[in-house]
Amino acid sequence: MIMQPIKLFQRKKTEQDIEDELLHHVSLLTQAYLDQGMSFEEARGAALKRFGNMNEIKNECVKISINNPFLLLVKTGLLMLFLFGVLMRIFIPVENFRHLADVLMWLAVLGRLFMYVRSLKPSLFVPKNDNASPLSLINKSNPAIPTYDQRALTPLERVISDK
């Protein structure tokens, strides 16, 4: 019961991340079609058609992501580490073991905290002058692949935000 609000919050965060990722893709596609000379409406339609059913894809991704076994394994591992530390502290009355238990507990807490902060602010962990950018990875010799414009929002995103 206590975990419900946390789970709900995590789900919303996951949904938001996935939506951001999918919208980013659609906006790049729209831009590609705009660069080919289509009108905005045509470009948006073509991009959405090529992308597929956005809501269906988003829901599927959320479902998969929430049940991500790797993350679950890491979280469970950290919880086990913490509990192990607590048990060691309670049941082994030796000073050295207590220190070890403290270290384990702190490791678990800091690990979990790091995972949480990282999921909230991923950009904090990215070097600012990272030249390995996504668009440089695309084959630039292919004229069908657009370079992304420098505006803050793409036309599609402007329409979405206007709504």
Next chain:
Amino acid sequence: MRIYPSHLDNLGRRFFSMVKGRTDLLQGTLELMILKTLSRETMHGYGIAQRIHAAADDLLKIEDGSLYPALYRMEGRGWIRSEWSLSENNRRAKFYKLTKSGRKQLEAETANWSRVSQAITRILQTA
């Protein structure tokens, strides 16, 4: 004719449900393409889609969106790792990178694919 991943999946299920142990063959085709694409460099979803379209020379019409459930599944299996980063235009984008486990999977799947495609080619030539 356009071939979507769902077609491959259905075809895979129908055909390979008869062959025990190989039910995931055609279902994994999209994943194999993603693994191969990521074996060169780290990319985001759009980059992966573009690379696959370009490499397939538009012979395979894959809905771009269908990549994402596959990417999330592969991440769950530990074949790829993702992290949010900033693009050169300061846009927030999620990058995918192949893990060691993913590289092994790519080798295994590539070997499997060439074995099966050779077998099918022989059947088509002789039957």
